[in-house]
Amino acid sequence: MTLVQISDKVEEILRCGQTVVTLGGDHSMSVATIHGHAKVENDLAIIWIDAHPDINTPLTSASGNIHGMPLSFLTKELQPYVPKLPGFEWLKPCISVKDIAFIGVRDIDKAERYIIDKYNITTFTMRDIDKLGMECVLERTIEAINPTLNKKIHMSFDIDSLDPAFAPSTGTPVPYGLSLREGMFLVEEIALTNKVTGIDLVEINPDLGSQRDQFTTISAAAEVLYAFFGKRTKTQLPSDYVLPKP
Numbered sequence: 001m002t003l004v005q006i007s008d009k010v011e012e013i014l015r016c017g018q019t020v021v022t023l024g025g026d027h028s029m030s031v032a033t034i035h036g037h038a039k040v041e042n043d044l045a046i047i048w049i050d051a052h053p054d055i056n057t058p059l060t061s062a063s064g065n066i067h068g069m070p071l072s073f074l075t076k077e078l079q080p081y082v083p084k085l086p087g088f089e090w091l092k093p094c095i096s097v098k099d100i101a102f103i104g105v106r107d108i109d110k111a112e113r114y115i116i117d118k119y120n121i122t123t124f125t126m127r128d129i130d131k132l133g134m135e136c137v138l139e140r141t142i143e144a145i146n147p148t149l150n151k152k153i154h155m156s157f158d159i160d161s162l163d164p165a166f167a168p169s170t171g172t173p174v175p176y177g178l179s180l181r182e183g184m185f186l187v188e189e190i191a192l193t194n195k196v197t198g199i200d201l202v203e204i205n206p207d208l209g210s211q212r213d214q215f216t217t218i219s220a221a222a223e224v225l226y227a228f229f230g231k232r233t234k235t236q237l238p239s240d241y242v243l244p245k246p
């Protein structure tokens, strides 16, 4: 599927009142998922859980990889700095810097640092998480980007936010990341807002690493998604459940 097709599909599913989960693949996919999401929800908050802020422009990226740039394409304020790329004519910048929060970042490029500081983008590094604790980080995130919870939330979860011990099969691993349990707790708490209508789970690359690495990474990704949907906190009881007596 092309990005524009993903955007249209996300929009179509949301218009049916469903929550959209997209699995990637690299993080450039979020250009499309957020674009489609923002077409339906014109005021959208973005929680970007990642080792990187992915807000390079095509002119600042050292790697030239689009997966390090999705947020520069999407944010209105950055458009004066973003050249028009062939193939991206369909894309309309649809989010604002004030609606983005980064959680778990620990590898920030020069231009990204400049952008975060210039626009005062809500950012919680690993150090902030160590210091404040995840519960407080999420409280402050909501306070900053969705204080009255009147907006829907797009949660973009890059598997490289997790420590490489839990997610080795990814293209740009960065040490000293979230434990799997921290990642699960974070998404469990985000789920409790009842505001999430779009989820990306990206950068899982089963072609990288040993078989064991692949299994570790895929299992971690599945646990994050299950955690969001309450596997570790809720047990569904059938309405006719009776406790057996001897």
Ligand SMILES: NC(=[NH2+])NCCC[C@H](N)C(=O)O
Pocket: 026, 027, 028, 052, 054, 056, 061, 062, 063, 064, 065, 067, 068, 069, 109, 158, 160, 171, 172, 203
């Ligand atoms: N979604 C990702 N894994 N992004 C990694 C980006 C790494 C680096 N900052 C770049 O722009 O190339």
Ligand SMILES: [Mn+2]
Pocket: 027, 050, 051, 052, 054, 067, 158, 203
């Ligand atoms: Mn990313």
